[in-house]
Structure formats: C-alpha cells, structure tokens
Amino acid sequence: MSAPNPRAICSRCRRPQSACWCEALVPVEARTRVVFLQHPRESRVAIGTARIAQLGLTRSELHEGISFSDNARIQELLSQPGTALLFPGEGAVAPGELAEPPETLLVIDGTWPQARKMFALNPALQSVPRIGFVPEKPGNYRIRREPAAHCVATVEAVVEVLAAFERDRARFEPLIRAFDSMVDHQIAAKAARVEPVRCHAKPADPWWFSSAMPDLDALSPHLVVVAGEANSHRRGSGVPGMPELIHLVGFRPWAGEVFSEFLLPRRPLASGAAHHLEVTEDQFRCGLPLETALERWNAFLRPDDRLVGWGPFAWELLAQESWHPTQPPLDLRAVAAHRLKRRPGAPAVAAHSIGAEVPEATTPPGRAGKTARAVAAFLMQLAAEKRAGIQAPVR
Numbered sequence: 001m002s003a004p005n006p007r008a009i010c011s012r013c014r015r016p017q018s019a020c021w022c023e024a025l026v027p028v029e030a031r032t033r034v035v036f037l038q039h040p041r042e043s044r045v046a047i048g049t050a051r052i053a054q055l056g057l058t059r060s061e062l063h064e065g066i067s068f069s070d071n072a073r074i075q076e077l078l079s080q081p082g083t084a085l086l087f088p089g090e091g092a093v094a095p096g097e098l099a100e101p102p103e104t105l106l107v108i109d110g111t112w113p114q115a116r117k118m119f120a121l122n123p124a125l126q127s128v129p130r131i132g133f134v135p136e137k138p139g140n141y142r143i144r145r146e147p148a149a150h151c152v153a154t155v156e157a158v159v160e161v162l163a164a165f166e167r168d169r170a171r172f173e174p175l176i177r178a179f180d181s182m183v184d185h186q187i188a189a190k191a192a193r194v195e196p197v198r199c200h201a202k203p204a205d206p207w208w209f210s211s212a213m214p215d216l217d218a219l220s221p222h223l224v225v226v227a228g229e230a231n232s233h234r235r236g237s238g239v240p241g242m243p244e245l246i247h248l249v250g251f252r253p254w255a256g257e258v259f260s261e262f263l264l265p266r267r268p269l270a271s272g273a274a275h276h277l278e279v280t281e282d283q284f285r286c287g288l289p290l291e292t293a294l295e296r297w298n299a300f301l302r303p304d305d306r307l308v309g310w311g312p313f314a315w316e317l318l319a320q321e322s323w324h325p326t327q328p329p330l331d332l333r334a335v336a337a338h339r340l341k342r343r344p345g346a347p348a349v350a351a352h353s354i355g356a357e358v359p360e361a362t363t364p365p366g367r368a369g370k371t372a373r374a375v376a377a378f379l380m381q382l383a384a385e386k387r388a389g390i391q392a393p394v395r
Contacts, residue, residue, distance in 0.1 A: 013051065019185050021052065025178040028171055029058045030162050032101050035077060036062040036154075039110030039118060047186060049141075049155035049179055050109040056175040057158075067121050069328040070214075075124065077104050084129045086161060087119060092132030094164075101165035102129070109154050135160055140183055155179045207339040208386045214330055216383040219306060223330070225251040225376045226307045227368040228314035229277045231284075233270045241267050245317045246284055247277060248293060249368040250300055253376040259300040260364040262287035279366040294323055308332050310347045310375050332375055339382065347374035356381035 010020040034057050036050045043064050054062045061073075068074040077083050082103030095101070106125065108115045119125055139152030152160070155175050163169035207213060216223075232243035244266055250259035262279070264287040274281040288296070307315055307329040315329045336344035344350040348370070351358050356377040364372055 012055065015046070015182075019182070019189070021178045021181040021185070022055075024174070024181040025052065025056050026174040027058050028056055028174055030166065030172075032059075032162060032165055033104045034060040034158060034162070035074070035104060035106050036060070037068060037074070037106060037108050037118065038062055038064045039066060039108075039114040040064055041114065042110040047182065048109070049153040049182075050107075052178050052182070053107075053155040053158045053175055056155075056178065066118055067328075069122065069124070074106075077106070078124045078128060080104065084131050085125055086131050086157065087115070087125070088132035089130065092130040094133050095131050095161045096164045098131075098165070102131075105131070105158075105161065107154065107158060112151070131161060133157075133160060133164070140180060153179065206386075206389075207335075207382075213335060213338060216379070216386055219330075220254050220383055222302070222304045222306050222327075223253065223308050223379065224301065224305045225249075225253060225372045225379065226309050226314045226329075227251075227364075227371040227375070228317045229366070229368045230317055231265050231267065231270055231273060233268075237270075239268055239270075242320055243317070245290075245321050246273075246287065247279070247366060247368050248297060248314075248318075249364040249366075249372045250297070251364065251372045251376050252305075253380055257300075258364055259297065260369065261293045261296060263293050264289055266290070277367045278370070283365075290321060294321065297323070306330060308375065308379060310371060332379060335382070336378065347371055347378055350374075351378040351381065354378065354381050354385070 008017045009015070010017050010022060013020055013022050013025075015021065034053065036054055038050055042048055042050070050062065054060045063071060063074060065071065080103070083106065084102035084104070085106045085108075087108060106128070108118050108125075110118065135152050135156070139156050141153040141156070156179065159169070159172045159175050163172055208216075227249045228245055229247040230243035231246045233239040244263075246263045246265055246269075248259070248261050248263070251257070262283045265284055269281065269284060274284065287293075303326070306327040307325050309315060309329060309331060311333050312329070312331060315325060318324070332347075333344055336347075336350045340350065340353060344353075348358050351374050358370075358374045358377045361369075361373060363369065
C-alpha cells in the first residue's frame, strides 16, 4: 500500500489548508502591546490559540521557553514601569479597575501546571503588577478539556482583557471569529471521520534543540559546579536558628580548578553530621569563620562565572548567609530531566545513565565533593553529546 500524500499546510497559521482559519482573521491594533511567553510543549499543540492572538494583534510578540532570565527582550520589558502580567491569584487586579491600561501585557501560554511552573521559575514575573479576571461567560474551547468552568483559551483571555482596557469588544471580534472557526472545523472533522486516527511517529529532536536548554558550548568556560552542606538539626531538637552552611565546594570542570572550605559551626554541630556528610568532626572544628570563607569564595569566582547545581540547595544556603550570585544559577537537574525524559534521581545515577564516568577521588572531599564530581561529569558528557551532534541512548 502506498503512503498517503501529505496534506498541504498553510505557512501562516501552520494548519492544514483544509483547516486554515486565516480567512476569518483580520489584524487588529491594540493600544497595549501583548507579549506571549509560550511553554515549549504548548508550541507543538496543533489546536493552541496563542498563534491566533499573536497573528491577529499587530503589536504582539511570542517568545518560547520556560525560564526567561537570559532573554534580554523579556528582561527589558520587565524592567519597564508600564509592564503587567496576565495571571490570576492574590494581588491580581481586574482589567476594568485600572485607570490606565499597561503599555505591555505579558501572557503565559501553556496548560495551568505549565503556567504555574513558569511563574515560579521566573521571579521577575512576580515583581510586576498582575491582572486577573472572571470571564463573563464560559469559553468556547470545546475541543480541549479545561480544568475548571471559568478557564478559557489564551485568545479568549486576551480578548477579554483588551476589550476591558479599551471598552470596545467589537474591535477584537476577528480574533474570536478565527478561534470559533478552528473549533467548529475540528468538531466537524471529528464527526465526519470514518477511518481510524492515524498516528505518525516523529523522531524526537535532540535535547539541545529546545529553547529552554542552556547553550553549554558558550557557557562552558564560565560554569562553576557548586555543592554545599548544612549543619541541620531535626525538628524539636531545641537548637535555635536555621540550617547553616558548613561545607562549600566549587569546581570549574573545564579548567580543573577546585574550591573546598569547611566553615566553623556557629551553633552546636548536629549529631551524626560528620558521618552523614562523610567527613570528620575535626574538619569542622578547624573550619573558617563565615566571613573568611566567603572572602575566599569571592576570590575564587570570576565576574562572568555562572553557578551550576543539582537543584537550588547550594545557592539557597549561600543566600541564607547573605551571599548572592551575580549571574542567575543554572539548575542542572532540570536539564537532566529534559535529557533523560524522566526524573533524573541522584547526580551519580544520572551521569551513569548517559555514559559519563564519575572519577573516584578524594578532592573535593566529603559528600559535597562526590556531588560536585558527579554533576561535573554529567555536565561535560552533555557538552560532548552536543558537540558530536548526537542524541545518545538512555541506559
């Protein structure tokens, strides 16, 4: 049997020409610039609606990603006083209550779990005014399940807000007509289908093709793996204070440079801490005062360095000691989850999964040293994969 001919695709809306909604879409110029922050997975959803809104609004932009800390354009907009975020929750203001509409409206596009994750991973989004609303009527997104009756499609939400800003819903009806056209066509096509649904297996792109992934080639000279350990007492122990940093490790993989300092505990050392952290109590008793350790840490780092950790534990410990990095840290655990397509587990396990060899060494010492060596091995194997241009199989 010969393979069916591929369907012709509209280059504008990227839908099959038989399902194209472009004819129903007339461009509209709103006074507010709308900037969409689209989750990479949402960009692959054929019936997503952000593209309708982005093509229909002449003053709009679409940026794909999960973290936008390195996106110069988004950071520029976030620094401007006229920027607001469309996101419900505590502190959000109804669009009709604003004296003046914002110059720029940021809109997160994705499922609700994806949107909440993007909001949490971009602290700068939490610093701008937020706009929320309850729709006047249920949405028309009948081809996609919504988590609640008050939830609507991205294009419906944007129209609702812009109409409230400008007190003129009719101007934005072309966006809704295109949306309704897509919905009606999908429902009609499903009702008319008689043959089984065809599934086309598409090879997965290499992990580095995602815009959410860091450019390891460019970053490699500036990456410093960081690991930290804390003097942490169990709840109910009666020991006051927060967990304190007592071992700090830094490792510059491509240069082989190592930083390792033990800190003199400022409160009683937790029972079993030395055994748990795979060091001796004498190493802590001979540790440096906090101020001296941080001075040496600052001397080890370079202005363009960027910290890499397996989760945020190490730089959260540093933040408790009033030390903050100059560049946004990189959580390699999130990159590992994308590479492995599953929860990565411990760094040594993840490194082994992609064929990386974790060296057996005593430097840096202790459990923090083991963590740093495993993270560095995983990091360097990822960089080797990208340079070779291959997607290595997961073991």
